[in-house]
């Protein structure tokens with residue numbers, strides 16, 4: 001036995017160089033910490049937000065712009081329309097929006113009353129709609145939103161025919177991109193007295209909503225259900241169907257068959273107030289992969305532009321909106337980005353994020369109700385931090401910027417209306433995104449899966 | 453008034469709406485816009501969404517079988533189906549009374565927030581699913597998964613209950629006279645105290661059912677699933 005055999009492994013006693021410690025690519029720090037967390041608690045991880053992993057997304061697409069073969073429109077001078085009408089298929093009073101960017105369904109309960117008010121104020125200023133969520137419609141929300149979409153969810157918490165008749169549109173929620181096949185979740189910390197009463201639940205319990213509707217199963221029943229909703233609302237308002245992106249071709253086709261005026265398609269990056277992490281990261285498909293099949297279903301049924309397609313899941317700026325529209329969507333909706341515009345994850349609260357064991361930009365424990373920004377909370381003191389007027393103004397500004405960005409791109413492509421953007425205006429940067437979006441890889445005429 | 457709507461001598465007191473000549477929309481519009489009075493819906497033919505969305509104290513007699521969502525979201529009205537009713541009878545009822553002389557299909561009284569639903573015959577699966585305050589009285593049996601996730605209100609069953617009664621139940625009360633094939637997760641038998649016998653007597657009387665409250669057993673939530681706990685994992 002020589003000296004070396006007694007030295008710890010990797011620490012040769014004879015001055016030989018050491019190798020750099022290597023962390024496993026698959027057992028990375030987060031993965032290890034999650035295993036330790038699960039081992040300590042025995043519970044799966046729950047969080048808010050959307051999928052955090054890198055996924056093929058709109059960033060993988062580029063617009064070609066105009067040149068010799070196509071000519072552009074003058075910025076600021078030549079008109080480029082952004083308006084969209086939603087729900088004219090069957091409804092007497094469709095929604096007329098000034099911008100194709102709508103505010104997605106987010107419940108009072110998951111959000112504070114102040115945050116809901118701010119969403120309404122911002123949307124009003126931009127001429128667009130907001131949407132209720134699991135838990136029903138609050139009077140404040142109705143008051144502060146000129147155009148309010150009322151969700152009919154599996155849980156039917158707070159579902160009330162008087163509110164149904166007050167709504168400007170109805171959205172039958174079949175699923176959400178963050179959790180196609182899963183129901184809502186609101187943990188005890190956020191089930192305060194008012195939320196509990198609205199949902200007819202005991203205060204402070206961990207609420208798990210149903211994932212299936214209680215009174216219909218399958219597309220044939222859904223058609224009859226929509227008939228009932230139309231009878232109750234006198235065929236006045238549009239009826240949307242919201243689905244998480246999983247089998248978009250068939251889901252959209254069946255939604256059309258069931259009589260929808262509009263289809264909301266939410267990709268896996270879509271935010272949630274509270275869902276199991278395993279669900280958020282592993283179920284559903286990215287919105288980039290879902291739009292073309294959805295549009296194809298509408299086209300095959302002769303319903304493209306008749307039944308509006310509203311897409312969501314990770315929309316952040318006017319370029320994302322332009323790309324979604326170019327792929328065939330009529331409008332988009334935003335959840336997470338709207339919350340950020342209100343003040344969610346703002347670095348000004350960094351000290352408090354640190355105290356919660358996180359950092360600005362990573363804070364996603366929205367289910368715990370301790371949001372320093374006062375948005376995803378029911379704590380009156382925290383909620384009071386959000387000034388609904390100022391936050392509404394920020395959202396209005398942000399929506400205006402996105403709309404201007406969208407017009408900038410549309411004009412550059414020579415379009416007098418944002419709906420004239422088309423797949424031919426796009427190329428892809430990666431083989432994956434070329435296949436998913438059905439547009440050629442930049443510099444080639446190759447669309448994987450279509451042209452060889 | 454268009455063809456198919458005929459008022460009797462008592463004017464609004466007993467208006468007949470004939471679905472062989474009227475569309476469901478026309479019949480519902482007449483019912484939804486009435487401030488009161490009594491109506492007869494003739495030849496319903498199993499059509500869907502009959503007498504749904506009523507919000508005023510009208511009384512409606514449906515003379516035959518009704519399809520899905522009959523009297524859906526009812527408020528204040530008294531609706532009686534003289535026949536059977538399809539899926540989602542009186543779904544999300546808020547107030548008023550909905551009665552069926554025959555049987556009701558799945559999800560009767562689903563998510564109802566208030567009011568009374570009385571089914572003289574049997575109710576199928578998921579009767580009272582996610583109920584939120586409605587009272588439901590069933591003369592016969594109820595199918596599987598009845599009162600699933602039931603939040604509030606009372607379900608009274610004079611016959612038997614199918615498997616998984618009251619699965620994941622919250623604060624609703626279930627009273628069953630016959631056999632329960634199997635209780636659902638977190639649903640347990642509970643003591644029948646005097647206050648429950650009084651409640652049951654009142655429910656039976658309002659439903660017009662003859663039965664001795666003492667013959668019933670009461671079921672409700674064990675409240676073990678109200679908070680996530682590792683030890684309950686097997687129950688999820």
Ligand SMILES: Cc1cc2nc3c(=O)[nH]c(=O)nc-3n(C[C@H](O)[C@H](O)[C@H](O)COP(=O)(O)O)c2cc1C
Pocket residue numbers: 048049050104105106107110111132133134151173175176177242266269270271272273312313314315333334335336337366376
């Ligand atoms: C805080 C929060 C609450 C939500 N609540 C609901 C809800 O009640 N019903 C629903 O259909 N979707 C809900 N969603 C999903 C949004 O409607 C939408 O699908 C999603 O936010 C879109 O993706 P994005 O966040 O990337 O913009 C919620 C999302 C968030 C962030």
